[in-house]
Amino acid sequence: MKNPSTLVAEATVSYIKNAFNHDLDAQSLTLQSTRKDFDGDITLVVFPLTRITRKSPTETANMIGEALKANLPEVxxxxxxxxxxxxxxxxxxxxxxxxxxxTLKDFGIIPQRNGQQPILVEFSSPNTNKPLHLGHIRNNLLGASVSRILSANGQKVIKVNLVNDRGIHICKSMLAWQKWGNGETPETSGMKGDHLVGKYYVEFDKHYKAEVAAITEHGIKLEEAEKKAPIMLEVREMLLKWEAGDREIRQLWSKMNGWVYKGFESTYQKMGIEFDKIYYESNTYLTGKTIVAEGLENGILAQKEDGSVWIDLTNDGLDEKLLLRSDGTSVYMTQDLGTADLRYGEFHPQSMIYVVGNEQNYHFDVLKIALARLNKPWAATIRHLSYGMVELPDGKMKSREGTVVDADDLMDQMYDTARQMTEELGKADDMTEPEASELYRKVSLAALKYFILKVDPKKNMLFNPADSIDFNGNTGPFIQYTFARIKSIMRKIDTNPADIKLSPVEIGLKERQVVRLVMQFPQIVIEAGKEMSPALIANYCFELAKEFNQFYHDFSILHENIAEKKAFRIVLAWQTSEILRNGMSLLGIEMPDRM
RNA sequence: GGUCCGGUAGCUCAGUUGGAUAGAGCAGCAGCCUUCUAAGCUGCGGGUCGCGCGUUCGAAUCGCGCCCGGAUCACCA
Known part of the structure; x- marks a missing residue:
């Protein structure tokens, strides 16, 4: 079935061909949805065509209008x-x-095509030295949503997580726990494992800062003091022991990481995040070295006198970049080269998408060029889904300064707010306790997820903890509410809307607005896939819900006297609810039947 | 300093390949529940689209130059 713009575009092209013997590219026509304040469904901007018709814009428009009316029975x-x-x-x-x-099921959602290479989406990628915070929430929600959107575009998607489970920062919390932990565990402390480990990371920093301050008082420069602080020397030694495979250290490492994973698991579960495959940096960091060694052999890379290995990217407008330290240990870039290569070998994906903050734009520029230089032609398929930071009113979140918004705390707070608000409104009065708590969960998560995802990924966004996330207006709960209202209507009829026999009816202005929006959904899904932008889906859902609410307010569905009209409205309402459900599910948001 | 990203209403954000009088939500004010759920609907006020020049029938959108904010340019990750 052809959509209105295609119909108009094709008819216009053939009219111009007949009347002016001019070949026009349908793509070059500017067609847009007619603005609300004007009468019509679709608008053709005729200015560009006056060059061909050699007539005034008004004359040109009238000619084309007449032609469309004559040739298209739909117009x-x-x-x-x-x-x-x-x-x-x-x-x-x-x-x-x-x-x-x-007659369709899941309108706008393209079923998975067979025989296609998958798309890999990497997201989350946490460090195991502290719990997840609001920044991670944006990352996780974006990654999960983009994965769903790509699936809805018919792609096979593989979601991967790369856990940064080793390195000096991990050793910091380990050392602090060793020194001041007194054997504290999640069980004895009653703390979630990731929070417990995070506590010792902060503890380390506290002692470290004190030591540095003490040293600088003796007139020693800050830079030197930072290197010489005893606790820093200790942590470096611990890292060396870890790399050497020291039994005791490895055991401590496994134990504390185990606590963290358990904690992460519960946070992921609350958020509704899951992965197809989890990589651990401790298992992959060595493989990058092999690639670097090969590059060195082939003369692509250069070694300096001190033994460090570099890639020269000055011809690409970038700098020289270190790939291996002089002591032979690997850096972040080294392991990313390795992980990418491993993944490519494992899945042969058509594309690898990395959901990583925009602070790492440079890193990914380097990664792509470096891989290409190292004879990995698939480097071109790497895409960095770069998203902006979540900022607080007084600037960026800093974990060491304790200004982070913790993911678990935030979700708990949202849950409490949802409960409080629902109780005030008396919406759950006739629900059982499990039903009610399920509702609070869905509503609070919708508020949070929608709040984050409605913003264009590439932009920085602001979160103000002082005024909590809204449940009214342009929010997740607003859309859920629209859905629940429709569900309520559907409960009152005894037929399945899919089976209702429709006969042609007159369609009112408000109904028409809703229909027009409904029909746009497939295009929005495609656009969101191309742009990798859940925000497009979010904004569309809001617009549809708002439009429907206006219709709902102005007209009755079940009390409509004319049977044909009533049937049409029921089906339209039902379609709206289906699209809202499908659209919101692309954002990872669940819809309640009642609220 | 180089590179990249951003600057739209008091606040948070939309604004498609350049198109009509720049839109929502929140906050403020004023209304609407004997009728399908008022987490809703309606109305009002609120703008030098950072600034300037240019491109053209037409610029928030494209180009150039400036101003402001952020990120990045580590033998950190």
Whole structure:
């Protein structure tokens, strides 16, 4: 079934061909949805065409309008305002669209195509020295949502997580626990494992800062003091022991990481995040070295006198970049080269997407070029989904300064707010306790997820802990509420909306607005996939919900006297709810049947 | 300093390949529940789209130059 813009575009092209013997590219036409304050469904901007017609914009628009009306049975009228041709489609056309939708399942969602290479999406990628915070939430929600959106575009998606489980920062919490932990465990302390480990990371920093301060008082420079602080020397030694495979250290490492994983697992579960495959840096960090060694052999890379290995990217407008330290240990870039190569070998994906903050844009520029130089042609398929920081009113979150918004705390707070608000409104009065708590969970998560995902990924966004996330207006709960209202109507009828027989009806202005929006959904899904932007889905869902609410307010569905109209409205409402459910599920948001 | 990203209403954000009078939400004010759920709907006020020049029928959108904010340019990750 053709959509209105395609119909208009094709008819316009053939008219221009017939009347002016001019070949026009359908793509070059500017077609847009007619603005609300004008009468019509789709608008053709005719200014660019006046060069061909050699007539005024108004004349041109009128000519095309007449031609469309004559040649397209779907078009029953038009008006021209200053070079804008507003085309009006018949009620029957829109009615037919809805009738057609009735026969479809999951309109706008493209089923997975067979025989395709998968797309790999890496996201989350936490460090095991502290619990997840709001920044991680944005990362996780984006990664999960983009994965769903790509799936909805017919792709096979593999979600991977790369856990940064080793390194000096991990040793810091280990050392602090060793020194001051008194054998404290999640069980004895009653603390979630990741929070407990995070506590010792902060503890380390506290002692470290004190030591540095003490040293600088003796007139020693800060830079030197930072290197010489005894606790820092100790932690470096611990890292060496770890790399040497020291039994005791490895055991401590496994134990504390185990606590963290258990903690992460519960946070992920609350958030509704899951992965197809989890990589651990401790298992992959060595493989990058092999690639670097090969590059050295082939003369692609250069070794300096001290033994460090570099790649020269000055020809690409970048700098020289270190790939191996002089002591032979690997850096972040080294292991990323290795992990990428491993993954490519394992899945042969058509594309590898990395959901990583924009602070690492440079890193990914280097990664792509470095891999290409090292004869990995698939480097070109790497895409960095770079997203902006989540900022607090007084600037960036800093874990060491305790200004982070903790993921678990935030979700708990949201849950409490949802409960409080629901109770105030009396919405859960006739629900059982499990039903009610399930509702609080869905509503609070919707508020949080929507709040984050509605913002264009590449932009920084602000979170103000003082005024908590809204449940009214442009929010997740607003859309859920619209859905729940429709569900309530559906409970009152005894037929399955899919089975309702429709006959042609007159379609009112408000209904028409809803129908037009409904029909746009597939295009939005495609666009969101191309742009890797859940925000497009979020904004669309809001618009649809708002439009439906206006219709709902102005007209009755179940009390409509004319049977054909009533049937049409029921089906339209049902379609709206299906699209809201499918759209929101692309954001990882669940819809409650009642609220 | 080099590179990249951003600057739209008091606040948080939309604004498609350049198109009509720049839109929502929140906050403020004023209304709407004997009728399908008021977490809703309606109305009002609120703007030098950072600044300037240019490109053209037309610029928040494209180009150039400046101003402001952020990120990054580590033998950190």
């Amino acid at each position: 029953d009228g038009f008006n021209v305002i200053q070079g804008f041709l507003n085309i009006h489609f018949t009620d029957y056309f829109w009615w037919e669209q809805i009738q057609y939708l009735q």
